[in-house]
Amino acid sequence: MSRLVLGxxxxxxxxxxxxxxxxxxxxMLPFMAYAVIVLGLNLLFGYTGLVSxxxxxxxxxxxxxGAVLTTHLGVRSxxxxxxxxxxxxxxxxxxxxxxxxxxxxxxFGMLTLAFGMVFYTFLLKFYRLTGGDEGMQVLRxxxxxxxxxxxxxxxxxxxxxxxxxxxxxxxxxxxMWRIVHSPFGLCLRTIRDNPTKAEALGISIVxxxxxxxxxxxxxxxxxxxxxxxxxxxxxPTLAYWTHSGNIVFMxxxxxxxxxxxxxxxxxVFIFLQDTVMAVVPYWRLIFGAILALVVIFAPTGLMGxxxxxxxxxxxxx
Amino acid sequence: xxxxxVNILLGGIFHAAILFLVAAGLQVVFGVQRIFNLACGSxxxxxxxxxxTAVRAFTGAGGSPALFIVPLVFGGLLVGLxxxxxxxxxxxxxxxxxxxxxxxxxxxxxxxxxxxxxxxWGTAPYSTAGLYLVYGQVxxxxxxxxxxxxxxxxxxxxxxxxxxxxxxxxxxxxxxRATADNREMAEALGVDMRWVYAKVFxxxxxxxxxxxxLVIPTTAAMSEMGIELIVEAFAVVVIGGLGSMRxxxxxxxxxxxxxxxxIAVYPALEMLLIYLIVIAVLVLRPRxxxxxxxx
Numbered sequence: 347m348s349r350l351v352l353g354x355x356x357x358x359x360x361x362x363x364x365x366x367x368x369x370x371x372x373x374m375l376p377f378m379a380y381a382v383i384v385l386g387l388n389l390l391f392g393y394t395g396l397v398s399x400x401x402x403x404x405x406x407x408x409x410x411x412g413a414v415l416t417t418h419l420g421v422r423s424x425x426x427x428x429x430x431x432x433x434x435x436x437x438x439x440x441x442x443x444x445x446x447x448x449x450x451x452x453x454f455g456m457l458t459l460a461f462g463m464v465f466y467t468f469l470l471k472f473y474r475l476t477g478g479d480e481g482m483q484v485l486r487x488x489x490x491x492x493x494x495x496x497x498x499x500x501x502x503x504x505x506x507x508x509x510x511x512x513x514x515x516x517x518x519x520x521x522m523w524r525i526v527h528s529p530f531g532l533c534l535r536t537i538r539d540n541p542t543k544a545e546a547l548g549i550s551i552v553x554x555x556x557x558x559x560x561x562x563x564x565x566x567x568x569x570x571x572x573x574x575x576x577x578x579x580x581x582p583t584l585a586y587w588t589h590s591g592n593i594v595f596m597x598x599x600x601x602x603x604x605x606x607x608x609x610x611x612x613x614v615f616i617f618l619q620d621t622v623m624a625v626v627p628y629w630r631l632i633f634g635a636i637l638a639l640v641v642i643f644a645p646t647g648l649m650g651x652x653x654x655x656x657x658x659x660x661x662x663x
Numbered sequence: 664x665x666x667x668x669v670n671i672l673l674g675g676i677f678h679a680a681i682l683f684l685v686a687a688g689l690q691v692v693f694g695v696q697r698i699f700n701l702a703c704g705s706x707x708x709x710x711x712x713x714x715x716t717a718v719r720a721f722t723g724a725g726g727s728p729a730l731f732i733v734p735l736v737f738g739g740l741l742v743g744l745x746x747x748x749x750x751x752x753x754x755x756x757x758x759x760x761x762x763x764x765x766x767x768x769x770x771x772x773x774x775x776x777x778x779x780x781x782x783x784w785g786t787a788p789y790s791t792a793g794l795y796l797v798y799g800q801v802x803x804x805x806x807x808x809x810x811x812x813x814x815x816x817x818x819x820x821x822x823x824x825x826x827x828x829x830x831x832x833x834x835x836x837x838x839x840r841a842t843a844d845n846r847e848m849a850e851a852l853g854v855d856m857r858w859v860y861a862k863v864f865x866x867x868x869x870x871x872x873x874x875x876x877l878v879i880p881t882t883a884a885m886s887e888m889g890i891e892l893i894v895e896a897f898a899v900v901v902i903g904g905l906g907s908m909r910x911x912x913x914x915x916x917x918x919x920x921x922x923x924x925x926i927a928v929y930p931a932l933e934m935l936l937i938y939l940i941v942i943a944v945l946v947l948r949p950r951x952x953x954x955x956x957x958x
Contacts, residue, residue, distance in 0.1 A: 397762075397766065455763075456897065461938075464942070467933070587890075591701075594770075595770070627781075633774055634776075634778070637774065638771040641760070641764045642756045645760065
């Protein structure tokens with residue numbers, strides 16, 4: 347059943363650019379970028395039980411890596427942008443994670459927030475390097491070596507770039523599926539549910555948490571790199587702490603206990619935000635209320651609500 | 664030279680005085696309820712807007728400019744009552760939930776309050792103009808210092824002493840400390856937790872709103888001021904140690920003064936320096952300078 351749903355959803359996404367108006371197809375681009383980000387974040391949040399309030403740091407790293415590569419270094423290949431973002435994300439996450447994973451709960455959250463703000467302030471204040479609050483331009487990248495500079499921007503985005511993002515998302519999803527269903531993923535869940543027992547079983551808690559952190563940072567950086575080209579611009583708010591909060595919000599909204607929950611959350615967040623903002627500019631008020639309701643009444647998110655209505659299926663899965 | 668130094672230091676201490684109020688609110692709530700209230704910055708912004716509105720209404724109704732501090736403080740404290748509503752209406756549902764959910768609920772508050780402010784007061788900066796200069800300026804070691812700033816510093820010191828007295832010398836303070844130490848035992852001894860939580864959260868909120876009201880005569884209220892201040896208040900409590908009042912005091916001084924010096928010497932460093940201090944403290948001494956709670 348869930349495979350059927352997944353197949354139908356994938357099919358719809360595949361043919362969407364042919365059927366839906368360009369406006370909605372364009373909205374799918376940030377969705378797919380955020381989907382990659384929250385897939386990674388949930389490895390840390392849902393599977394390891396650590397709430398980061400600083401993952402916007404890595405989104406910023408990915409986005410600015412793309413900007414620097416295309417505008418300053420003359421590298422236009424999206425493959426190289428994604429690889430460089432992933433590498434840089436991992437490189438910066440390695441020491442950050444080593445310091446953060448020694449703590450849990452609120453101290454972990456605070457430390458990640460502090461690191462995120464360090465990077466944000468760096469982006470904001472080192473004007474010559476980063477463009478300050480105006481941010482940087484991201485030039486149109488080439489895809490698989492194809493220079494697509496000749497076609498109109500919208501055609502580029504709803505066509506090749508759309509399918510490229512989708513391919514990245516599917517690949518990221520498959521890899522994450524393997525990760526969480528591997529012995530490694532099982533260890534992470536053990537650590538989340540009972541760290542003392544995990545340690546007694548010989549699992550090195552700190553090392554596993556560190557790995558989960560670094561993987562999630564790589565996902566955030568790759569997703570961040572995908573966010574740049576559609577708007578053609580990146581700015582420091584990408585690394586601001588409220589942005590970190592928003593991606594945790596997406597994860598919770600969809601349901602952190604389900605593999606696909608965060609992806610659903612990102613989808614609902616992006617499209618609902620767009621719908622609300624078309625009517626009133628006060629999306630934060632409405633989203634804040636939604637978040638409060640989710641936290642109080644449906645902590646397992648939208649996926650949790652669906653699963654509760656069909657208990658038989660949960661038992662089978 | 665000395666004039667410059669005095670200016671920088673007093674500017675830093677003024678900022679520290681405000682930060683202390685907000686951070687004290689954060690500390691008392693965390694100490695008793697174990698909730699890290701991300702919305703304390705939003706309460707600060709709310710206090711600022713209500714403060715300006717109250718002062719404008721007061722002077723508009725013909726009140727003497729020299730008395731503007733009365734409606735300012737009154738408005739700032741009164742809006743603190745929003746804390747009761749938030750505590751009873753939202754937080755009371757999640758006391759048994761995981762910390763992550765409590766944190767996210769306060770993040771929901773941050774989102775909502777930011778738009779409530781935009782909806783009520785618009786997006787343009789909102790200020791009382793130069794009203795705070797009615798008290799004039801004094802010359803301290805060659806530096807011109809507005810008297811209002813000294814009043815705020817004095818008031819903040821007074822509140823610090825007042826909180827110390829409340830926590831250590833009154834029955835309510837004993838109950839608060841007992842709850843912070845051992846909630847179950849306090850409850851078993853007949854303390855009604857609902858009341859304690861409601862009062863403590865309101866106290867924390869009122870400290871934040873008062874801080875916002877007091878700062879506003881010297882600057883302009885903006886809808887983003889809350890989410891910007893929270894990261895500073897956060898730095899204060901981390902440096903000082905979560906839950907500790909003395910920590911909030913020392914942390915506020917460290918952040919306020921370092922920030923002022925950084926802005927004067929090398930502006931690009933401003934908050935970067937503060938966060939680096941925060942990280943250093945968290946890594947070397949995760950409980951902060953005065954924190955007692957276990958990690």
